Amino acid sequence: xxxxxxxxxxxxxxxxxxxxxxxxxxFVIGVTMLxxxxxxxxxxxxxxxxxxxxxxxxxxxxxxxxxxxAFIIAGILGTFLLWWVIxxxxxxxxxxPPSDADIVYVDAKQWxxxxxxxxxxxxxxxxxxxxxxxxKLVMISRDVIHSFYVPGFRVKQDVLPGRYxxxxxxxxxxxxxxxxxxxxxxxxxxxxxxxxxxLEADEYARWKRAGDAKLAGAPPCRLPGACGEGxxxxxxxxxxxxxxxxxxxxxxxxxxxxxxxxxxYGSEVTLxxxxxxxxxxAYLTRSMMEPNADVVAGYRQMMPSYRGALSAGExxxxxxxxxxxxxxxxxxxGIALPRLDVTAVKEGGAPP
Amino acid sequence: MTTLPLTHAAPPGAPRSAAHASYxxxxxxxxSWLLTTDHKRIGVLYLxxxxxxxxLGGFFAMAIxxxxxxxxxxxxxxxxxxxxxxxxGVIMVWxxxxxxxxxxxxNFMLPMMLGAKDVAFxxxxxxxxxxxxxxxxxxxxxxxxxxxxxxxxxxxxxSALSPTAVPLALLGVFIVGFSTILTGLNFxxxxxxMRAEGVGWMQMPLFVWSIYATSIIQVLATPVLGMVLxxxxxxxxLGWGLFDPSRGGDPVLYQHLFWFYSHPAVYIMVLPGMxxxxxxxxxxxxxxxxxxxxxxxxxxxxxxxGFLTWGHHMFVAGMSTFDAGAFxxxxxxxxxxxxxxxxxxxxxxKRGAIALKTPLLYIFAFLFLFVFGGxxxxxxxxxxxxxxxxxxxxxxxxxxxxxxxxxxxxxLAGLHYWFPKMTGRLYPERLGMxxxxxxxxxxxxxxxxxxxxxxxxxPRRYFNYPAEFQVLxxxxxxxxxxxxxxxxxxxxxxxxxxxxxxxxxxxxxxxxSFEWRTASPPPKHxxxxxxxxxxxxxxxxxPLPDEAP
Numbered sequence: 022x023x024x025x026x027x028x029x030x031x032x033x034x035x036x037x038x039x040x041x042x043x044x045x046x047x048f049v050i051g052v053t054m055l056x057x058x059x060x061x062x063x064x065x066x067x068x069x070x071x072x073x074x075x076x077x078x079x080x081x082x083x084x085x086x087x088x089x090x091a092f093i094i095a096g097i098l099g100t101f102l103l104w105w106v107i108x109x110x111x112x113x114x115x116x117x118p119p120s121d122a123d124i125v126y127v128d129a130k131q132w133x134x135x136x137x138x139x140x141x142x143x144x145x146x147x148x149x150x151x152x153x154x155x156x157k158l159v160m161i162s163r164d165v166i167h168s169f170y171v172p173g174f175r176v177k178q179d180v181l182p183g184r185y186x187x188x189x190x191x192x193x194x195x196x197x198x199x200x201x202x203x204x205x206x207x208x209x210x211x212x213x214x215x216x217x218x219x220l221e222a223d224e225y226a227r228w229k230r231a232g233d234a235k236l237a238g239a240p241p242c243r244l245p246g247a248c249g250e251g252x253x254x255x256x257x258x259x260x261x262x263x264x265x266x267x268x269x270x271x272x273x274x275x276x277x278x279x280x281x282x283x284x285x286y287g288s289e290v291t292l293x294x295x296x297x298x299x300x301x302x303a304y305l306t307r308s309m310m311e312p313n314a315d316v317v318a319g320y321r322q323m324m325p326s327y328r329g330a331l332s333a334g335e336x337x338x339x340x341x342x343x344x345x346x347x348x349x350x351x352x353x354x355g356i357a358l359p360r361l362d363v364t365a366v367k368e369g370g371a372p373p
Numbered sequence: 374m375t376t377l378p379l380t381h382a383a384p385p386g387a388p389r390s391a392a393h394a395s396y397x398x399x400x401x402x403x404x405s406w407l408l409t410t411d412h413k414r415i416g417v418l419y420l421x422x423x424x425x426x427x428x429l430g431g432f433f434a435m436a437i438x439x440x441x442x443x444x445x446x447x448x449x450x451x452x453x454x455x456x457x458x459x460x461x462g463v464i465m466v467w468x469x470x471x472x473x474x475x476x477x478x479x480n481f482m483l484p485m486m487l488g489a490k491d492v493a494f495x496x497x498x499x500x501x502x503x504x505x506x507x508x509x510x511x512x513x514x515x516x517x518x519x520x521x522x523x524x525x526x527x528x529x530x531x532s533a534l535s536p537t538a539v540p541l542a543l544l545g546v547f548i549v550g551f552s553t554i555l556t557g558l559n560f561x562x563x564x565x566x567m568r569a570e571g572v573g574w575m576q577m578p579l580f581v582w583s584i585y586a587t588s589i590i591q592v593l594a595t596p597v598l599g600m601v602l603x604x605x606x607x608x609x610x611l612g613w614g615l616f617d618p619s620r621g622g623d624p625v626l627y628q629h630l631f632w633f634y635s636h637p638a639v640y641i642m643v644l645p646g647m648x649x650x651x652x653x654x655x656x657x658x659x660x661x662x663x664x665x666x667x668x669x670x671x672x673x674x675x676x677x678x679g680f681l682t683w684g685h686h687m688f689v690a691g692m693s694t695f696d697a698g699a700f701x702x703x704x705x706x707x708x709x710x711x712x713x714x715x716x717x718x719x720x721x722x723k724r725g726a727i728a729l730k731t732p733l734l735y736i737f738a739f740l741f742l743f744v745f746g747g748x749x750x751x752x753x754x755x756x757x758x759x760x761x762x763x764x765x766x767x768x769x770x771x772x773x774x775x776x777x778x779x780x781x782x783x784x785l786a787g788l789h790y791w792f793p794k795m796t797g798r799l800y801p802e803r804l805g806m807x808x809x810x811x812x813x814x815x816x817x818x819x820x821x822x823x824x825x826x827x828x829x830x831x832p833r834r835y836f837n838y839p840a841e842f843q844v845l846x847x848x849x850x851x852x853x854x855x856x857x858x859x860x861x862x863x864x865x866x867x868x869x870x871x872x873x874x875x876x877x878x879x880x881x882x883x884x885x886s887f888e889w890r891t892a893s894p895p896p897k898h899x900x901x902x903x904x905x906x907x908x909x910x911x912x913x914x915x916p917l918p919d920e921a922p
Binding site for chain 1: 451452455522523524528530531534535617618619623624625658659660661663664665667688689690691694697698701702705706708709712713715716717719720722723724725726727728729733737740741742744745748749751752754755756757758760761763764765825826828829830832833834835836837838839845883912913914915916
């Protein structure tokens with residue numbers, strides 16, 4: 022099994038359905054390579070065997086027999102249908118969640134994954150699940166079509182606006198598995214990544230009680246000052262990357278999906294409704310928790326709320342990071358992102 | 374009804390009169406080219422245009438591959454990258470692959486293969502070229518006013534929200550569609566009404582059958598594309614919300630309508646290529662096709678069943694499991710027709726008299742790549758596998774094996790095969806073989822690693838990618854350079870041959886097909902005497918009466 026995966030460059034099979042799918046994969050691709058090589062080699066052999074001896078050489082008329090044709094057609098169709106029968110049965114398995122599956126709600130938007138668990142817990146980009154339990158995801162998109170894809174589980178399902186789709190899996194190996202958005206969804210499509218964290222039963226129970234902070238594998242410096250040499254600005258950078266803030270906000274003054282953080286702290290900001298506010302600690306914190314309360318003029322209402330997702334320590338670290346950038350140098354001249362007019366599009370979709 | 378559209382007839386076997394100037398020499402002014410209704414000149418106009426669009430699409434492809442040398446931004450920004458892959462797709466699909474073989478070689482060869490003087494509607498034929506130019510210019514204009522970043526599939530709601538120049542590009546594609554319909558209509562009517570005496574349906578060269586089947590798809594499917602693209606235009610420009618769920622629309626409906634055209638469009642692209650294969654194999658093997666009827670009817674089978682498989686693009690898009698299963702079975706069926714053709718071509722070689730020339734070398738590349746690409750397509754119709762592969766590089770590799778490994782390879786085979794007929798000159802054979810080998814090797818090194826990338830889970834249309842994929846991406850990029858060198862050397866020796874290539878003579882390959890039974894380049898009205906069509910296009914059991922000039 023592992024050799025097969027290595028030859029096919031497949032990632033490890035972390036779900037209960039992965040093995041049977043990979044076996045079919047090996048069967049189908051093996052036959053494919055054999056057949057294409059066989060056709061090529063036969064053509065090459067005929068070319069050598071029946072090479073032209075004289076320029077005006079004549080050949081006799083050879084035609085197919087009905088029996089030969091029928092035999093070939095039946096053989097090919099039979100092989101294809103066999104693949105389909107196996108593949109369709111697996112497809113039904115992949116699509117049909119067991120009735121006792123635990124449900125997690127998935128909210129996709131440009132360019133992040135939000136997960137809401139049955140106990141009211143929420144998380145961004147990291148989906149934590151227990152080992153050996155079927156998990157059913159009920160998914161919807163806030164904006165355009167996304168596609169929830171976990172290669173390690175061999176599952177994928179488009180996430181549509183205005184309609185719920187489902188996907189299920191049961192992890193059989195603990196560890197982390199990347200989530201990738203597989204349906205093109207705009208400029209930061211390739212940054213719309215997350216991960217599934219599969220925990221053993223006891224560790225999962227601990228996570229349910231205490232959240233990320235008590236996990237052995239969790240980043241150590243979650244609370245300011247928790248680590249001796251804790252540098253709050255560095256921690257802020259780590260948080261900004263972990264929480265994908267940098268997918269929309271730049272640190273160097275370049276314009277992007279959201280306002281840049283460079284020279285933001287303490288500056289006066291014009292809001293969508295014409296109000297002018299000073300970007301102080303309170304404003305920055307409120308913008309993380311209620312992003313749509315004070316939208317900066319010229320930007321779209323698209324940032325999700327991080328209420329409950331960011332710990333107090335993480336918020337403090339982010340604010341500290343933004344404060345450290347208040348005297349950042351002017352953006353590098355000449356290297357600007359191409360004019361990106363998503364900023365000018367108002368909610369509702371009509372371009373200016 | 375059959376007509377015999379010959380200006381004057383001479384007894385078979387009479388020596389060719391040098392007084393008949395070729396279609397290139399009758400008039401040489403620019404005006405005579407731009408206002409021509411000669412199907413051969415229109416074919417040449419199309420060929421020149423399409424080679425230019427192919428070069429442009431190829432440029433974007435090279436830029437995309439260059440960007441993927443490193444996992445992080447390499448030479449461009451995310452937005453530029455998104456525009457590049459969109460333009461690459463739009464140009465290659467609509468401005469090159471769909472019109473490529475039908476509009477260039479079909480226009481030039483189809484009437485000659487029927488023994489006709491021209492197509493049924495010569496002025497409509499010229500109009501189709503102008504319509505194509507207008508559409509192409511609109512598509513290219515969109516690059517200068519913001520580009521377009523939706524991917525060639527234009528999926529809403531993203532395409533309805535995208536701030537880029539979506540309406541302009543879509544209108545361009547919409548207009549190009551009219552050119553496709555006009556050409557298809559012309560070929561259907563020509564095949565029905567313009568066949569010369571002695572050219573019955575079962576005496577037509579197989580290339581005509583494939584173009585005929587293609588034309589049926591073009592005429593029936595293109596209107597659906599036109600409609601759905603207009604819907605996106607009004608969604609984007611006027612905010613109608615036909616596909617926007619927040620206003621009661623349905624984005625999945627778009628996908629059904631889009632693929633209802635765009636899956637058959639795959640056969641629009643590859644069927645003419647299959648026609649080229651049938652011609653080239655028979656000529657260089659000096660042999661009748663193993664089963665003429667099987668090849669001819671499988672073209673029609675593909676055209677028909679091809680309309681019933683579109684749902685296999687949507688196995689994970691949100692469709693009922695039963696529907697998905699039905700589309701899976703039908704997709705298996707359509708592949709059987711292609712498999713029938715492949716076996717027939719291979720067995721045509723048996724007991725032939727085979728000369729391995731550049732076009733046949735391209736056909737061998739076609740056989741390997743098309744079988745591999747086609748069977749990976751069957752593999753994705755084994756539905757559980759598609760759940761993993763959908764929208765990954767596996768799919769990218771699969772359709773490039775069909776589109777480039779199939780259609781482009783057949784296009785190059787046709788270009789080499791018919792170059793002497795179109796220009797009256799030969800190209801350097803050894804350089805041709807060398808370039809063909811480079812193209813094949815470059816192609817394989819470019820796209821085979823992409824199957825592995827897809828297996829590993831790399832999604833398509835990713836600007837940045839996880840670092841563990843870099844090795845395969847670098848191999849793929851290096852392969853694209855080899856491919857580019859092969860294509861550029863091909864371009865160079867063709868340009869050289871236009872002027873300095875040795876005279877080809879009427880029938881340098883000794884083919885029996887009808888287009889070779891006249892001078893190269895052909896006279897203005899194709900034939901200067903009644904072609905001896907009682908000897909069929911694949912009859913190599915007896916010498917041609919006029920074979921030795």
